[in-house]
Amino acid sequence: MDSIIKKKIIKFDSSNIQEKEDLLSTERALAIFIQYADEIEPQQLSITMRTPGEDKALVLGFLYNEGIISQSKDVLKVNAVSPDEMVVLLSKFKPKDTVETDRNFVSSASCGVCGKSSIEDAMKVNFTPIKNDDIRIDSKIINNLFNKLGNSQSDFTKTGGIHAVGLFDLEGHLLETSEDIGRHNALDKMIGHAFINNTLPLSNNIVLLSGRIGYELVQKSLMAGVPILVAIGAPTSLSYDTSKKFNQTLIGFLKQSSFNIYCGEKRIGY
Template sequence: MTAGRLAGGRQRRDRPLAPGRKVRRYEGGRFVERIETVAGECATAMVYNGQDFAVLMTSPEHLEDFATGFTLAEGIVDHASEIEAVEIEDVVLGVEIRITIPAARMAALADRQRHVTAGTSCGMCGILSIERALRPLPTLPPAPPIPAPSIERALAALPATQTLNRQSGAVHAAAFATREGRVALVREDVGRHNALDKLTGAMARTGTAAEDGFLVLTSRCSTEMVQKAALAGFAVVVAISAPTTLAVELADAAGQALIGFARQGGFNIYTHEQRISAG
């Protein structure tokens, strides 16, 4: 198997860790500047014998290992020795992993209906091309800033609204909070993407407008969460865990304020800090 080669025979190295990013942190009732490291994320297209198969969001390290493990886990081949070549090509919007397998295996792959189950981390497993996975997002319009104390109030109130999580300890929540910090609508699911889809569906059914408040997520905030939030019209997204590099880039381009590490006592603002006020 040929692995770790770029087109033209160049050796590909894992991308370095993302450099520190300056963020504005709200803590103790005031804003301070600090440097945070943001986890890398890239759109990774799986291409077998020249045919698009799926796009997954991955960390950009050890992609040769990922190609082999994914191919085996999906039952595309039975043994790693059947993988004839792996080429990894950096493309404009992400990375293509080009995998060569025997013709018989490719024929079987083309015949079957694909059901990719890449855990609960992907959220884009039915998408076949990077262009579709990273479609342009709307530019969110200006709006009066959300007061930082409102975000703190919503974070404090959210646990009491998480009925399923109190019973099981195993589900995520997506919540709509008003500009005053009142948690007005909550949906829960074992999948963070599903929880957000449920919330936006409930908002559509009840006529609740995203611009009238902000989104709170009990999970990390990666690319697909930013995309879903922007398409729903949320100009402010608050996540209790960290964002990824690509999520930050997409939020910035869409005009969305992306907040991470939101806990009692403070939070980090990664993009569009003008959408958040001190009080």
């Protein structure tokens, strides 16, 4: 299924009106089902609005960030039973304290924690503080990330309607770009690829977000062990508090010649 579709539009430009074709980012629902080893049939876990493509990585990244899987042996098989339905067969038994309604909800493209059954669920943490304090990155490397991500966004240049996440090494080399209409989906896709490639945790990497930094993005990045999280936009108060609490370096308002360090400044060389 294509991530971009063509639609006819009316373009208005001052006194000039014309009919033309425009490119739009595809948005479709993806139903995620999981089946534990002691279950007879799969159970629907979530429906998320996403850009088609990289669905396996999206689902595995989502399950990893939810703490449902933690290593490759937890997953027996991932089946695409239709273009918009994914079933994950697990090797583990269903935890006794699992609440059926915890994640049975529709997630919009802009929200990664919508539908949680309680505030406690939304604030639940399963990660440990970032420990690698010996990392030190030159500020020029951080500034150069801006153009590298922008140049790699193939769908954004065509539609202008999609988010991106870039995975970099500590020398600023771009390793991977994931795109989706949902910023949380783009991060799930990137982490899902790392899960598939057995490269988690991402303890020697920098992650760059194309938009703002909300709490759910900090939460997912900490689950993956990311020491330095950077964004083109601003962090929220809760994302700042969470990054600081767990010893993560948080950078926002990245431009070609400037950025703001909100916490974890010891990892950045001036």
